[in-house]
Amino acid sequence: MTDVNHKGKVVFEDVTRALQSKKSETIILHHCSFVVASGTLTVLIGPSGCGKTTIINLIAGYEKPDRGRVLIDGKHITGPDWERLVLFQETALFPWLTCYDNVMFGPLATKAMSRQEAHEQSVALLEKVGLRDFMDKYPIQLSGGMQRRAELARALINRPTVMLMDEPFRGLDAMTRELMQEYYLRLVEESHGTHLFVTSEVEEAIFLADKLIIMTNKPSRVKKVLDIDLPRPRVADVLRSKRYLELKTAALDILHEEAMKASKESGKADIDMVSCRRA
């Protein structure tokens, strides 16, 4: 999958990001560094509230780091851009546009392709995510899984260099989730783009990833990077393989360790906060 010619290499260099409130400052990311290699599907996993959404917002350009640098192909990220698109936790489809018009939105806004070309691409993509018959429906008329797929199509039509997935399948029932993962994998394996996928589910993480980045508790850094050397194209069978179980055990051990640490430290959270601020 990795191809030297592909763009979309994301570099987090010693990034610190804190949230200010009136009384205190909460450090979300603390000297956090990692690389998302171009053309790979990198999955970011960590305890809840460890700043995964903050990482997505930093790469998307909705937020800026307090210290350190966020680079894409060696350039600073200065603001939102359609080379870096986000799939949010809950649906962000425009409710007043039909499924088809939602997908057409990006190409018509950027004028990156002609209307005719955009139309062909939209129809093809909607076909691919199984929504060909639901093109003229409004988001409110679609099920949760369909909304996610429509959103995927709406993002992918812009051929983003980096696709940022912020727990996109959260809240879907188990069956729909599995189906979504398969739709998603097929699209990723065809498109060869760079994907950063955030999740808190270990099974999902290993099933999808080329590379798995495990985060620590807040203030977050990278705890460990695991190479997921399962074969591609990946199908559900892989979930029964020995290698999958080994990787899952390894990942769970690391996450468990973090969870233990978190519960031990929760009693003296206030003191922790002070020491963080000094650091």
Next chain:
Amino acid sequence: MAASEVINTGSQVWKKLKKMGVNWTTVRRIMSVVLFLLAWTILVQFTGHFHQIPKPMDVFAALFQLKPGVIFVEILRSLLRVLGGFFIGLAIGFPLGVAIGYSRIANYLFFPAVEVVRPIPPIAWIPLTVLFFINVESQIVFLTFYGAFFPIVYNTMGGISEVDIRLPRAAMSFGINRMGMLWKIILPAAMPQIFTGMKVAIGITWLMVVAAEMIASKGGLGYWVWYHHTVMEYPMVILGMGIIGLCGALCSLAIDAIGNHFMKWRNIF
């Protein structure tokens, strides 16, 4: 034998009614109105205190004494004042609401002033309008405009500032420019609340037009009610009140219908 026949015909009547779209819900709704009229009648008939108030039957009888030509002219007069004030309110209030909601500078510039003036009930402006306009018609339209203005400004502004942040963020990522953001994202997203504002506004314009007409003596439904009060024809007074209520309700329904037309995406299932 006879009893079963009665039950039989009864159920047949019920079946026919059902075919005409009558069901228990409509029956209960009608019951509600009937009970209200009954309570009214009983209250007037059997309590000494309210004996001067006309009974529902008196009001119903007054309906046939109405001269259609006269009453429709009054309705039209009031309606034109309401619509005049409403549309001027929309023409000024909507852009102002958009500006306050969308631009920080406009917010600092206008919002404090709006906040200072808003708590004054519109009716309290009646004496001052005499200084603004010599023409009575202008005075009335100004008051209806004033009633419509704040609900429109406030709800437009509120609708815009409460747009779910993920929608403009998504649009920003797709490379939309600032004008496109306003027309294609912010306004459609704020549309439900903008229509809520218009609905509140048209209600207040009716309130204002009635109050103004009662004072101004230049015709209209408010004046019509007041006139019948001075000649002590109270069935006509109540009838006039009913007509005002009906007009208000119809205006509100019209706004709902327009809103549903523009927001098909909200109530399609």
